[in-house]
Amino acid sequence: MKATDLLKKQHKEVKALFKKIENTEGARERRRLMNEISIALEGHTAIEEEMFYPAVRGLETQKAEEMVLEAFEEHHVVKLVLAELPQVDPADERFEAKMTVLSELVEHHADEEEKEMFKVAQKLGKEELEALGEQMEERFEAFRGKAGRQAA
Numbered sequence: 001m002k003a004t005d006l007l008k009k010q011h012k013e014v015k016a017l018f019k020k021i022e023n024t025e026g027a028r029e030r031r032r033l034m035n036e037i038s039i040a041l042e043g044h045t046a047i048e049e050e051m052f053y054p055a056v057r058g059l060e061t062q063k064a065e066e067m068v069l070e071a072f073e074e075h076h077v078v079k080l081v082l083a084e085l086p087q088v089d090p091a092d093e094r095f096e097a098k099m100t101v102l103s104e105l106v107e108h109h110a111d112e113e114e115k116e117m118f119k120v121a122q123k124l125g126k127e128e129l130e131a132l133g134e135q136m137e138e139r140f141e142a143f144r145g146k147a148g149r150q151a152a
């Protein structure tokens, strides 16, 4: 799968998780979904930062450079919120508001990637995007497997 298609698929999966948590009342299930969201976002941002963004940056256009730098800053904000989650009480009245803010942050960021960065990334060519996608998927699955075992 092309790297850009893999990342789009993961964006969809995370959006679905946010939808699910929004419609979940029970504290236990909320906690479980919060863990799932954390793992998905940590793995996703890692393969973007370590593999995808450097490839886009390698295109060496000013636009690519600017988009990558902005994306790193947005990831930084997402990670600040993720770091708070273990202390968040799923039964607290602030829970839903916190999830909404995180979800909007992620959605805005993912939309920008899809509408701008992934378009520019097509300049890498189909073959390179396919090869990169395969490596990224492998790394993501390895990360998720490890994180899943730690959470269990």
Ligand SMILES: [Fe+2]
Binding pocket: 045, 048, 071, 075, 109, 113
């Ligand atoms: Fe991103």
Ligand SMILES: [Fe+2]
Binding pocket: 007, 011, 044, 048, 110, 113
């Ligand atoms: Fe992304």
